[in-house]
């Protein structure tokens with residue numbers, strides 16, 4: 669057996685039949701651990717690298733388990749027929765997959781060697797040396813750019829944005845299929861000026877496509893289930909009209925735009 673198939677990493681979920689995280693029907697593998705702490709994060713159980721207890725509806729379960737590349741590929745392979753028909757494949761999400769970059773590289777390599785389309789959802793907050801080895805095995809890089817103002821970025825995510833913006837520039841230069849995704853969070857980045865600034869940066873580095881993801885509260889109960897509080901309790905999701913207006917801004921800046929997935 670190829671050694672890289674034995675590479676082990678830590679995940680907190682695998683979801684089959686997703687249509688929101690890259691083209692077609694996909695299997696999503698959620699890596700555990702992230703360097704950011706976005707206040708709106710809908711997967712708070714993916715933020716810590718260590719396993720945790722999560723209590724939901726009176727039941728407690730452990731989130732976080734170790735698994736090999738080969739074990740994941742055996743699951744991913746089950747839906748090959750759907751990938752073929754829909755143009756789908758494997759997406760690595762999280763958490764932040766660059767926190768386990770060798771594991772991500774080996775999983776992407778395994779998928780490519782089996783002829784499976786590959787994508788990652790990643791905010792790019794990692795040294796370039798961790799990103800570059802993934803690129804030969806990637807079909808789509810779905811990259812979050814959340815705000816152009818570094819201080820505001822840090823106040824809502826715990827980290828500044830310079831490294832993210834620089835990595836976006838390098839990824840776009842080395843790899844054509846970079847799609848920028850921006851979660852639209854009221855009180856953080858939901859003005860036309862803020863979205864326009866991100867769209868202009870994306871366009872300036874050669875990106876062709878930008879997706880806007882409306883804030884939602886689906887992860888709220890998980891914060892309490894982890895013994896944490898949810899700091900955006902007062903925030904309402906953006907209206908359809910607001911999302912349409914922001915999508916118009918993306919289109920005006922010459923990008924292909926999309927709301928939702």
Ligand code: SF4
Pocket residue numbers: 702703704705706708709710711714715762763764791
């Ligand atoms: S980068 Fe993604 S996974 Fe990490 S805290 Fe932010 S929203 Fe959550």
